[in-house]
Amino acid sequence: MTDLVPVLVGPHFMVERAEETAAYYALRRRVFVDEQGLFDLHDRDGRDDDPRTVVLVARSARGELLGGVRVGPAGDGPDIGWWQGGRLVVDPAARGTLGIGPALVRAACAYAESAGALRFDATVQRRNEPMFRRLGWQPVRHVAVAGRPHTLMRWPIRRLAALAAATKNPLGELLDGLAPGGTGFVGDDGAPVPGSDLIAACDAILPSMVERDPDWAGWCAVLVNVNDLAAMGAAPVGLLNAVGARDAAHAARILGGLRRAADAYGIPILGGHTQLGVPAALSATALGRTDRPVPGGGGRPGQRVRLTADLGGGWRPGYGGRQWDSTSGRTPAELRRMQSFVGRATPAAAKDVSMAGIAGTLGMLAEASGCGALLDVARVPRPAGASAGDWLTCFPGFAMLTTGPLGDGDAGPAVTADCGELVPGDGVRLRWPDGEITGALDASVTGLGRAT
Numbered sequence: 001m002t003d004l005v006p007v008l009v010g011p012h013f014m015v016e017r018a019e020e021t022a023a024y025y026a027l028r029r030r031v032f033v034d035e036q037g038l039f040d041l042h043d044r045d046g047r048d049d050d051p052r053t054v055v056l057v058a059r060s061a062r063g064e065l066l067g068g069v070r071v072g073p074a075g076d077g078p079d080i081g082w083w084q085g086g087r088l089v090v091d092p093a094a095r096g097t098l099g100i101g102p103a104l105v106r107a108a109c110a111y112a113e114s115a116g117a118l119r120f121d122a123t124v125q126r127r128n129e130p131m132f133r134r135l136g137w138q139p140v141r142h143v144a145v146a147g148r149p150h151t152l153m154r155w156p157i158r159r160l161a162a163l164a165a166a167t168k169n170p171l172g173e174l175l176d177g178l179a180p181g182g183t184g185f186v187g188d189d190g191a192p193v194p195g196s197d198l199i200a201a202c203d204a205i206l207p208s209m210v211e212r213d214p215d216w217a218g219w220c221a222v223l224v225n226v227n228d229l230a231a232m233g234a235a236p237v238g239l240l241n242a243v244g245a246r247d248a249a250h251a252a253r254i255l256g257g258l259r260r261a262a263d264a265y266g267i268p269i270l271g272g273h274t275q276l277g278v279p280a281a282l283s284a285t286a287l288g289r290t291d292r293p294v295p296g297g298g299g300r301p302g303q304r305v306r307l308t309a310d311l312g313g314g315w316r317p318g319y320g321g322r323q324w325d326s327t328s329g330r331t332p333a334e335l336r337r338m339q340s341f342v343g344r345a346t347p348a349a350a351k352d353v354s355m356a357g358i359a360g361t362l363g364m365l366a367e368a369s370g371c372g373a374l375l376d377v378a379r380v381p382r383p384a385g386a387s388a389g390d391w392l393t394c395f396p397g398f399a400m401l402t403t404g405p406l407g408d409g410d411a412g413p414a415v416t417a418d419c420g421e422l423v424p425g426d427g428v429r430l431r432w433p434d435g436e437i438t439g440a441l442d443a444s445v446t447g448l449g450r451a452t
Contacts, residue, residue: 035092050072067104071112086123108120122155184297187446227398232295238267239287244281296350306347311383315386353396355395359428368450380419
């Protein structure tokens with residue numbers, strides 16, 4: 001997190017991550033023990049000894065300590081995206097004029113969010129509640145700390161909602177009157193072709209990605225389309241592509257990635273269109289076959305939610321926190337076993353996790369099913385190299401959300417975990433190990449409504 005510090009917040013002081021904490025602890029003792037009498041001998045606790053806890057301090061232009069705050073994961077277990085701030089302190093001689101307290105609080109919020117937090121709490125003295133409210137914090141309930149009145153406050157992290165808004169929220173209005181997919185399949189990853197057992201899927205790759213990473217773009221054009229077919233239980237039949245490139249060499253790199261992925265997944269490239277001397281562009285259409293397509297809107301309140309995800313691999317170079325690459329290192333047999341999972345398991349509903357991330361995709365499944373969803377954050381299978389915030393918002397390579405009974409649940413190298421439930425209402429909420437429930441998506445994701 002070194003990119004966050006130091007942060008210049010005014011002409012008189014800077015906020016930075018503390019390299020040594022003795023002066024911060026001494027200031028805390030002077031304020032919380034000697035001045036306020038909150039504690040008898042010291043205010044140190046187990047969170048100070050947690051190596052994951054970070055101390056941010058405000059220093060004057062001369063390097064003098066003016067205040068500090070600590071932030072870090074809550075509890076002793078793994079970091080599941082639940083963070084806490086605390087022990088906010090400002091030197092009595094510097095209070096009230098420079099805005100040191102608010103600056104430290106803002107820096108703590110930024111640090112927690114950059115570390116992947118999806119919940120950020122702080123227990124503050126009641127007299128400080130107005131300041132936190134002005135900064136955008138929300139009161140949860142009154143509590144007592146050291147026998148004194150405090151308020152549990154929560155910083156509203158809108159990362160999940162912002163991703164849904166950027167990728168999916170406009171669809172309902174844009175597609176009004178088109179009813180893509182047809183009755184029962186509106187909003188699905190693919191669309192049944194009327195009068196046949198064919199499923200059609202189509203995806204475009206970001207032009208910037210095609211420009212700077214053409215081979216990977218070609219691989220992903222196959223990956224995302226095959227995932228869309230797999231989410232409906234369809235076996236791939238063939239792929240068509242449209243390529244735009246500045247020259248033949250660039251087009252060859254795009255097509256090279258397409259060819260490698262098509263061979264790995266066992267889907268023939270049937271044809272397409274290639275144009276040179278134009279800005280980078282890539283889209284692909286895949287066809288698959290099933291006589292029993294699994295809908296994304298087949299869920300019902302009371303059904304459990306499962307995530308089946310391949311946790312192997314790591315962040316794609318250049319796409320840290322955004323694209324998890326597990327697929328390029330898998331064998332064709334492993335890839336095809338994962339791709340056939342939904343078709344063999346025949347769940348009530350299934351969705352491929354893609355641009356909207358895990359939470360946003362669950363919101364789309366729930367919306368199409370006419371209900372809401374609860375996601376148990378601690379039970380979501382997640383690779384060790386990804387924070388909770390990144391994992392719930394990234395493109396995860398191969399990940400499927402399913403509800404209802406499963407038949408054959410063998411997904412090869414991918415793991416499956418029960419991590420939530422469909423509930424009456426709408427939107428997606430996050431459930432935490434302490435029983436707290438926080439908002440993620442307040443309403444529908446796409447605006448396309450229920451599938452039936």
